[in-house]
Structures are given as structure tokens and as C-alpha cells.
Amino acid sequence: MKIGNSLATLAAGALFGFGLAASTMIRPEVVLSFLRLQDFGLLLVLGGALVVTAIAYAVLPRLMKAPVLGGQFQKHPIHWGRSTVVGAALFGVGWGLCGVCPGPAIAGLGAGNWMLLYAIAGLALGALAQGLTSKGD
Amino acid sequence: MTLLHTLFPLGWEHYLLGGIAIGLGVTLLFAMTGLVGGMSSVFSSTWSFIVDRPFFQQTRLKGSRIWRLEYAAGLILGAFLWWLLLGGPDPETTSVPVWQLLLGGFIGGYGARLGHGCTSGHGICGLGSLQWPSAVAVITFMVTAMITANLVGWLQS
Numbered sequence: 281m282k283i284g285n286s287l288a289t290l291a292a293g294a295l296f297g298f299g300l301a302a303s304t305m306i307r308p309e310v311v312l313s314f315l316r317l318q319d320f321g322l323l324l325v326l327g328g329a330l331v332v333t334a335i336a337y338a339v340l341p342r343l344m345k346a347p348v349l350g351g352q353f354q355k356h357p358i359h360w361g362r363s364t365v366v367g368a369a370l371f372g373v374g375w376g377l378c379g380v381c382p383g384p385a386i387a388g389l390g391a392g393n394w395m396l397l398y399a400i401a402g403l404a405l406g407a408l409a410q411g412l413t414s415k416g417d
Numbered sequence: 418m419t420l421l422h423t424l425f426p427l428g429w430e431h432y433l434l435g436g437i438a439i440g441l442g443v444t445l446l447f448a449m450t451g452l453v454g455g456m457s458s459v460f461s462s463t464w465s466f467i468v469d470r471p472f473f474q475q476t477r478l479k480g481s482r483i484w485r486l487e488y489a490a491g492l493i494l495g496a497f498l499w500w501l502l503l504g505g506p507d508p509e510t511t512s513v514p515v516w517q518l519l520l521g522g523f524i525g526g527y528g529a530r531l532g533h534g535c536t537s538g539h540g541i542c543g544l545g546s547l548q549w550p551s552a553v554a555v556i557t558f559m560v561t562a563m564i565t566a567n568l569v570g571w572l573q574s
Contacts, residue, residue, distance in 0.1 A: 293491015
């Protein structure tokens with residue numbers, strides 16, 4: 281059962297990573313060309329992923345009582361507060377500076393882009409700093 | 418045809434198909450395990466292995482650290498399969514300078530965790546479950562990212 285969960289999670293991540301690579305989101309230059317309004321492809325990537333996900337989140341809990349491997353369908357409510365906006369604004373500044381966000385930073389390694397290790401180091405240290413300075417949750 | 422070429426000078430099909438594959442990955446995770454998977458949390462949850470502070474030891478992070486790492490390993494595997502089957506002979510690389518990757522990563526990592534999500538957490542999972550705080554977050558980071566990217570591009574040209 282436990283190994284089944286691990287394999288399913290790995291396979292789901294692999295589909296995700298394949299999509300990030302196939303859509304060239306693992307190339308910071310492509311992401312930056314979207315942010316500079318030269319190529320709107322990122323909207324198709326986000327839109328395609330979003331439509332599929334929205335259907336799955338809406339339909340699966342009605343079709344099935346529980347996930348295939350047991351447990352229950354999570355809701356994961358998004359926290360709302362000033363930190364959500366401030367954090368998102370900062371995230372955008374970082375993203376706009378390097379053209380790399382968490383998913384592509386990790387996936388890019390699979391296609392041999394070792395430069396992204398710098399971005400991963402930055403992301404990890406940023407997350408550490410956030411945790412160490414956090415007063416609440 | 419010209420409009421398509423103006424909006425998508427490198428073609429549009431690979432963007433849409435890649436996006437659908439990403440959505441199917443999120444769907445597979447949800448269908449099999451019920452988990453909702455954004456990507457930025459792994460950068461916090463993994464610290465729980467070595468940092469003893471209460472923040473990193475909370476259940477939300479400690480309890481998810483294993484599957485988040487498995488999910489991340491899957492990401493690498495999937496991109497590797499793409500490289501093997503469809504990618505070029507040379508490994509991917511980038512000409513974005515190291516300082517930008519490091520500093521951009523740091524600010525982005527701090528912000529994503531403070532704001533409870535990134536492009537995948539808010540943009541795909543949050544919007545996919547129709548949560549309005551994620552819509553505010555997505556619009557906010559799109560705007561600040563566009564301003565930053567244009568400013569940096571302008572300074573470097």
C-alpha cells in the first residue's frame with residue numbers, strides 16, 4: 281500500500297515534469313519572453329493545466345468515494361491574509377528576476393540544466409529564511 | 418495565422434499539450450492519493466529533516482515531506498524522459514546569470530512560502546479548486562513579475 285502511494289506520486293510527478301519540459305517551461309528564457317510580452321505560450325500552459333485540474337477537482341470526488349489508494353480527497357483551503365498578497369508580490373519579483381519558479385527549477389535538472397541548481401539553492405534558502413522569521417504559521 | 422504567429426512565435430501546440438500533461442499529473446496524484454500538489458512547499462518541508470525549529474516541525478510540513486520529495490523526484494524523472502524521447506542531443510542550459518538565478522530564487526522562495534504558493538500551488542491547484550485568494554495571488558505575482566522582467570531587460574539592453 282505504502283509503496284503503491286510512492287509509485288503513484290512518482291508517476292504523477294513524472295507526468296508533471298514531462299509537461300514542464302515539453303512546454304519548454306524549464307527554459308528560463310521562454311518564461312522571461314512571456315513576462316516581457318513577446319510570447320504568450322505560458323498562458324496556454326497554465327490554461328491547459330488549469331482546465332484539466334479544475335475538471336478533476338470538481339468531478340473525481342463525485343465519481344469516487346475515495347482516492348484509488350485509500351484516504352480521502354484533500355481540500356487544501358488557500359490561506360487568505362496580507363501575507364498572501366505580500367508573498368505573491370515578492371514571489372513575482374523573484375520569478376521576474378530569474379525566470380525560474382519551483383516546478384521548472386526541479387524538473388530542469390532532469391534535462392541536464394545544472395545551472396538551475398543555483399535557482400534551487402536560492403529557493404531553498406528563501407524558504408528557510410521565511411520559516412526562520414515566521415511568527416505565526 | 419499572422420496573429421497566432423505574433424502571439425506564439427515559437428508555435429503554440431507544445432505549450433497546450435505540455436500544459437495538459439501537467440494537469441494530468443496533478444489529476445493522477447489527486448485520483449490515486451487524494452493529495453493536492455503544488456511545488457513550493459517541498460522547499461520548506463525538506464528543511465524539517467535537519468532544522469529543529471517548531472515552524473519546520475509542524476505536521477503540515479513534517480507530515481508531507483516524504484511524498485513531496487517523491488513528487489519532486491518524479492518531476493526530474495519526467496523531464497529526463499522528455500529529454501530522452503523528444504529533447505535535443507545537448508543538455509538544456511540557460512544564459513541567465515548566476516546572480517540572477519540565486520537572488521531571484523531567494524526572493525521567489527521567500528515570497529512563495531510567505532504567500533502560501535507559487536505558479537503551481539496558486540496558478541494550477543488553487544485556481545483549479547476555484548479559490549479566490551489564489552486568483553488575487555496569481556494576478557499579483559504576474560504583475561510584479563512582468564514589471565521586474567521588463568525592468569531588468571531594459572537595464573541590461
